[in-house]
Amino acid sequence: MDNQGFVSLVGAGPGDAELMTVKAVRLLQQADVVVYDRLVSDDILDLIPTGVSRISVGKEVGKHCVPQEQINEIVINLAKAGRRIVRLKGGDPYMFGRGGEEVLALREHHIDFEVVPGITAxxxxxxxxxxxxxxxxxxxxxxxxxxxxxxxxxxxxxxxxxxxxxxxxxxxxxxxxxxxxxxxxxxxxxxxxxxxxxxxxxxxxxxxxxxxxxxxxxxxxxxxxxxxxxxxxxxxxxxxxxxxxxxxESLEIKHLQAFDENRTVHEKNALHR
Ligand SMILES: C[S@@+](CC[C@H](N)C(=O)[O-])C[C@H]1O[C@@H](n2cnc3c(N)ncnc32)[C@H](O)[C@@H]1O
Incomplete structure (x- = not known):
């Protein structure tokens, strides 16, 4: 099957975009399509080059936006259409991420894949x-x-x-x-x-x-x-x-500084009124 696509199941880490692996970032740059979960942060989504298609299959506990079977189907159909897919999951795909199930579905359809670990929460x-x-x-x-x-x-x-x-x-x-x-x-x-x-x-x-x-x-x-x-x-x-x-602590200091700056602007505005 020459026109077969390829799936990279990639861990995006817990949120800070700089915690992505070098491999994960490279794969995002080479992808045709990125299929991503809800817990993938906006900073990480910003690393996807413009022109690369994005499909959100976000899931919340108790509120399954896209059922697992349908996610598998989306990825399998894209791969059969010859696409290079990054299936991007929060944290590590094999830690409470149903990554194993997704890979089993790919195996069943004889689709080539790789798994790239991420930093788990x-x-x-x-x-x-x-x-x-x-x-x-x-x-x-x-x-x-x-x-x-x-x-x-x-x-x-x-x-x-x-x-x-x-x-x-x-x-x-x-x-x-x-x-x-x-x-x-x-x-x-x-x-x-x-x-x-x-x-x-x-x-x-x-x-x-x-x-x-x-x-x-x-x-x-x-x-x-x-x-x-x-x-x-x-x-x-x-x-x-x-x-x-x-x-x-550094976060709390930053928040306090931001609060102080805002208050100063506000107070200045009040003075000029
Ligand atoms: C479906 S599990 C996915 C875990 C993911 N595969 C991992 O390796 O981190 C989702 C849960 O991971 C935890 N989690 C993920 N990211 C987190 C974060 N940035 N801060 C705190 N908890 C997080 C929470 O308990 C959340 O409900």
Whole structure:
């Protein structure tokens, strides 16, 4: 099949465009079409050259804009039409991204592909919020779990093995079932005072970070009116967040400066009236 296209399944990382791999950026420049998800940031979409077609297949938890089967069909049809496609996904395609399913569909249709990893939200948010995922003497193991099962199936996880005080727990898509998650972890033996963090829009200018304890986490998230995308990190490593922070504080200073500048302009205008 000479006219067969090619699919690059590419991880876009968590938001900061400079966290894309060199390979991902090169592939965007060489693509005919980019098929992208909702969590791909505008800064990253700005890297797509003009003239390259873009197809949004954005999905939100509970609100599937384009069903998975239809996404597969779009990509397969483009490949059969001989296009060079970048299938761009937030974070890493193989971390809670259904990347494996998309590649299985390509295999079934004998379409050539490659997979380019991206920085997953856990790594990006950990670095940009001052929380190392492992730390000698604090955490020997990292567990990545999803807090949401497809089609709103009950969250049936092995809480005994997850509630380990010597490990770090990272929860993707954890907002909708958070009270149940907190209750199940405490019930399974994780101390209610275990340090816990929530990071929203990690690695971007709008990153929000909440530092609290496991038992206070739900209230703290509501107080800050945090909405998806939020990643949750639970474990002793969270206690290092203020000491190791380098990003959140600089963001807050920037926001304060912007507020001050605006106020000055406003006050100046008031003086001239
Ligand atoms: C469908 S999963 C996709 C994960 C993605 N494949 C990855 O490797 O990061 C979407 C979830 O990832 C997390 N997430 C992705 N980007 C994030 C960000 N910039 N800040 C915080 N959480 C993020 C949130 O928990 C969100 O609900």
């Amino acid at each position: 856990a790594s990006g948010c950990s670095s940009y919020s001052g929380i190392p995922l492992t730390h000698r003497g604090m955490s020997r193991r990292v567990q990545f779990i999803t807090g949401h099962f497809n089609d709103n199936e009950p969250l049936n996880l092995n809480w005994k093995s997850i509630a380990d005080p010597d490990s770090t727990l990272v929860i993707y898509m954890g907002l909708s079932n958070l009270p149940l998650v907190i209750h199940s972890l405490i019930d399974a033996g994780l101390p209610a005072t275990t340090p816990a963090a929530a990071v929203r829009n990690g690695t971007t200018e709008s990153q929000q970070r909440v530092l609290t304890t496991l038992e206070q986490l739900n209230d703290a998230i509501h107080q800050q009116r945090m909405k998806a995308p939020v990643i949750i990190i639970i474990g002793e490593v969270v206690s290092l967040a203020d000491e190791l922070d380098w990003f959140q």
